[in-house]
Amino acid sequence: MPGLLLKIRRDNAYIHIQFESLVVRCGIDKGIEAFMALVSSKTLPNMGFSILLYLLSMAVYSEAGDYVRPLPRPITPIPSTTTTDMDAEQVHISLVGSDRMRVTWVTKEDVPSMVEYGKSPGKYTSSAFGELASSYSYVFYRSGYIHNVVIGPLEANTVYYYRCGGHGPDYNLKTPPSQLPIFFSIAGDLGQTDWTKSTLQHIQKSSHDVFLMPGDLSYADNQQPLWDSFGRLVEPLASSRPWMVTEGNHEVETILILMEHAFRSYNARWQMPYKESGSTSNLYYSFEVAGVHVVMLGSYAKYGTNSDQYKWLQGDLARVDRVRTPWLFVLLHAPWYNTNTAHEGEGEKMRIAMEPLLYAAKVDIVFAGHVHAYERFTRVYNNKADPCGPIYVTIGDGGNREGLASEFKKPQSELSLFREASFGHGELGIYNATHTHWSWHRNQDDESVVSDEIWINSLSTSTNSCQKLQESPTSYDGEL
Ligand code: FE
Numbered sequence: 001m002p003g004l005l006l007k008i009r010r011d012n013a014y015i016h017i018q019f020e021s022l023v024v025r026c027g028i029d030k031g032i033e034a035f036m037a038l039v040s041s042k043t044l045p046n047m048g049f050s051i052l053l054y055l056l057s058m059a060v061y062s063e064a065g066d067y068v069r070p071l072p073r074p075i076t077p078i079p080s081t082t083t084t085d086m087d088a089e090q091v092h093i094s095l096v097g098s099d100r101m102r103v104t105w106v107t108k109e110d111v112p113s114m115v116e117y118g119k120s121p122g123k124y125t126s127s128a129f130g131e132l133a134s135s136y137s138y139v140f141y142r143s144g145y146i147h148n149v150v151i152g153p154l155e156a157n158t159v160y161y162y163r164c165g166g167h168g169p170d171y172n173l174k175t176p177p178s179q180l181p182i183f184f185s186i187a188g189d190l191g192q193t194d195w196t197k198s199t200l201q202h203i204q205k206s207s208h209d210v211f212l213m214p215g216d217l218s219y220a221d222n223q224q225p226l227w228d229s230f231g232r233l234v235e236p237l238a239s240s241r242p243w244m245v246t247e248g249n250h251e252v253e254t255i256l257i258l259m260e261h262a263f264r265s266y267n268a269r270w271q272m273p274y275k276e277s278g279s280t281s282n283l284y285y286s287f288e289v290a291g292v293h294v295v296m297l298g299s300y301a302k303y304g305t306n307s308d309q310y311k312w313l314q315g316d317l318a319r320v321d322r323v324r325t326p327w328l329f330v331l332l333h334a335p336w337y338n339t340n341t342a343h344e345g346e347g348e349k350m351r352i353a354m355e356p357l358l359y360a361a362k363v364d365i366v367f368a369g370h371v372h373a374y375e376r377f378t379r380v381y382n383n384k385a386d387p388c389g390p391i392y393v394t395i396g397d398g399g400n401r402e403g404l405a406s407e408f409k410k411p412q413s414e415l416s417l418f419r420e421a422s423f424g425h426g427e428l429g430i431y432n433a434t435h436t437h438w439s440w441h442r443n444q445d446d447e448s449v450v451s452d453e454i455w456i457n458s459l460s461t462s463t464n465s466c467q468k469l470q471e472s473p474t475s476y477d478g479e480l
């Protein structure tokens, strides 16, 4: 662990982060001492600086064994940089059916909703038009024009270049493969802090085909310009790979009397393929890509056995063909299984209503956000380890301004196999019909470090016995 500090860069930002960590590790007094040492060491030659940091790190780490939680960071809004009011910004894409993509963007002026695209940079051989751009108001705020255009049919696993509204820069995207393997990246509760930036950088470096997001996107929390800022922050990633999202509580944004419509901004800006999956609400839908069926549930839509969402889920799961899609994943915001003291029991009513449906369908993994920490459970059904139940993962650690949920209940439930309150993201590699690799990458002082990983076998290939409970091999020797 001392090696960590030797990687230090001498820019102020890094020293600041280091200082925060030191304070958490050693208490405020030693932290200030350490900070003074760091500041005065700026006058030392490089060698002296490194030795000082090394000694400091030895002293610090000898006091604290484990990785120590960093403090939250504030929101850092991203201003608009478009040159004209017709230029696109906040560009993001999402999957529509097997070979189409929805392109969403915002302009200040009302320009045609048109996307030109092709397989070479700047050479657009096709174009598509969308419906009239929409715009919404929220108390005194009026949004820009929000455009949605579906392009395709597109070839699988292919890079396309595109331009929005006939103006502005050339963007590019890569379509996902049509067959396994396929790679997902997952992080919930992103927000827009320096931690978020760090998480996004790690996700960008991972070779993912699709990004999955279990809710709590912008943390705008009624301050609508922060939705625009979030759109700009995520654009480099979200314009190049499909972002499939579902809503969290921070998307609700109602204000007593003034704003009674929930999800106004979220639904306007993050339209998902709900109609295409037979849903009547943007708050829950499903999609299929390569050999995977993904159900995005809505923790903040009605879920009781008489609700539209429940009936839709029943129908959707009945249509899943595990030969066509051997893998079945579910995402939702408020976790059904959680041993953190944060948000304890909030997902319980939904679990009681819907868990039997997921169990009967042999869902492989359920991903949740909401709790700002990472936790992985064994296969569970109805609060008991069950070889035919889904694995539950909480991945609400994207990096928002609220910070981490550091308090876990003790003693640790035997259903909970790994839990840690750190920022990070997950990577899910579906190698073939039977084997998936899951890894959780902690943002360790802004570096991405694999901290939990397992191989998972699909429940679709198992018959009556389902899977052995303790399946957590560290390696897989079969053919991939
Ligand atoms: Fe959250």
Ligand code: MN
Residues within 6 Å of the ligand: 189, 216, 248, 249, 250, 333, 369, 370, 371
């Ligand atoms: Mn939440």
